[in-house]
Amino acid sequence: xxxxxxxGTSVGSAENMIQVSNLIVGGESKIxxxxxxxxxxxxxxxxxxxxxxxxxxxxxxxxxxxxxxYDKHIFELLxxxxxxxxxxxxxxxxxxxxxxxxxxxxSEIEERQIHAQGELISTKLMQLYLEEQGVNSALIPxxxxxxxxxxxxxxxxxxxxxxxxxxxxxxxxxxxTQGYICTNEFEQxxxxxxxxxxxxxxxxxxxxxAKEVQIWTDIxxxxxxxxxxxxxTKAVECLTYDEAAELAYFGAKILHPLTVLPAKKxxxxxxxxxxxxxxxxxxxxxxxxxxSLPVKSIAAKNGIxxxxxxxxxMLMAYGFLKNVFQIFEDYQTPIDMITTSEVAVSLTIDxxxxxxxxxxxxxxxxxxxxxxxxxxxxxxxxGLIEDSxxxxxxxxxxxxxKVRMISYGGSANNISILIPSENKNEAxxxxxxxxxxxxxV
Ligand code: ASP
Ligand code: MG
Numbered sequence: 454x455x456x457x458x459x460x461g462t463s464v465g466s467a468e469n470m471i472q473v474s475n476l477i478v479g480g481e482s483k484i485x486x487x488x489x490x491x492x493x494x495x496x497x498x499x500x501x502x503x504x505x506x507x508x509x510x511x512x513x514x515x516x517x518x519x520x521x522x523y524d525k526h527i528f529e530l531l532x533x534x535x536x537x538x539x540x541x542x543x544x545x546x547x548x549x550x551x552x553x554x555x556x557x558x559x560s561e562i563e564e565r566q567i568h569a570q571g572e573l574i575s576t577k578l579m580q581l582y583l584e585e586q587g588v589n590s591a592l593i594p595x596x597x598x599x600x601x602x603x604x605x606x607x608x609x610x611x612x613x614x615x616x617x618x619x620x621x622x623x624x625x626x627x628x629x630t631q632g633y634i635c636t637n638e639f640e641q642x643x644x645x646x647x648x649x650x651x652x653x654x655x656x657x658x659x660x661x662x663a664k665e666v667q668i669w670t671d672i673x674x675x676x677x678x679x680x681x682x683x684x685x686t687k688a689v690e691c692l693t694y695d696e697a698a699e700l701a702y703f704g705a706k707i708l709h710p711l712t713v714l715p716a717k718k719x720x721x722x723x724x725x726x727x728x729x730x731x732x733x734x735x736x737x738x739x740x741x742x743x744x745s746l747p748v749k750s751i752a753a754k755n756g757i758x759x760x761x762x763x764x765x766x767m768l769m770a771y772g773f774l775k776n777v778f779q780i781f782e783d784y785q786t787p788i789d790m791i792t793t794s795e796v797a798v799s800l801t802i803d804x805x806x807x808x809x810x811x812x813x814x815x816x817x818x819x820x821x822x823x824x825x826x827x828x829x830x831x832x833x834x835x836g837l838i839e840d841s842x843x844x845x846x847x848x849x850x851x852x853x854x855k856v857r858m859i860s861y862g863g864s865a866n867n868i869s870i871l872i873p874s875e876n877k878n879e880a881x882x883x884x885x886x887x888x889x890x891x892x893x894v
Pocket of ligand 1: 461488494646647651
């Protein structure tokens, strides 16, 4: 069994959906996970915001805005009147559902139900197309088997339910299902957070003991630097699970950071492929990727807030850091980078919804300084610790910039540098020329 996942752009037009069908029909058995048509989930979020703001009229207008796009999509994708009718009926049902909520008491449960509609639509359209083409495929509802508790997938339960669902379709070897959506411990519709379809694919891969999980998107793999800001980047052939997790977390937009976890549990390779350029090798994330290449990729993440807590109480004392960490735990805010000296600790967060309360509590412990609009630039590779020249080359490359923090040695494959966001592009380019122009590659 293989698991393929296609992102929003890959299903974003009739032409692209047809290309997806070319990639999935035939060959080995597959479970195909689809995202919502690109832009759809953002619009659904907008609709919920309108309901929360008490503006039902706006919510209804946003629902109507879907029409031209989906009308075109359906008309171009499906040729037979009966399948067009089915698709149009589906959309009418969805529009009616999306407009059916009332602003009074609009709740997060209803919000999640709305967020789920994008994947329900895209998978149904794909299935209608495959049926029209005479392909023997089955649409399997993710809500029947993707089960979470406290936001975490219940692997045993999913494995059992998925096997049951698959067994209902004897003789079928192509299954279409929704990414992102799931049911939670209260039997409510829930989701795996934005971008979660990749995670779905990996969870299904682990639960179906897949040979490989393939994430098909609109770029030919994970690049050795951010192609949006740096020229001449190229796809990295092979990454370890840990390297890929660091890169995804620290800004490589191509992959949801949690995707590697389920695959890693079962040693299943995750291959990143380009829907529009299927012949490109892409990137493999997997168990046999410990190459000696010291630097494999550079990524950056914006929206970082740096906090420094200074206190003479820290000097030769213990327990101080525990108190600091407790505050972040109280507000369920993860810390990304941390550096300490004897009298101060600097750390970064990117979840800022409780920033003011966190700062108020920290001020009880010492003097607090805050820097917003920071970026973490992260250099990832296996040999960063063994090859001691790399860290000096990284800092030398950035010596014209205002480096605020450096984290090195936390893991064997990562150097993280905190800089003001306005310098991010420059930093990525400086590191690119320094690290990839010599014998390192
Ligand atoms: N449709 C969801 C989103 O836009 C999930 C996904 O695409 O991965 O976040
Ligand atoms: Mg995505």
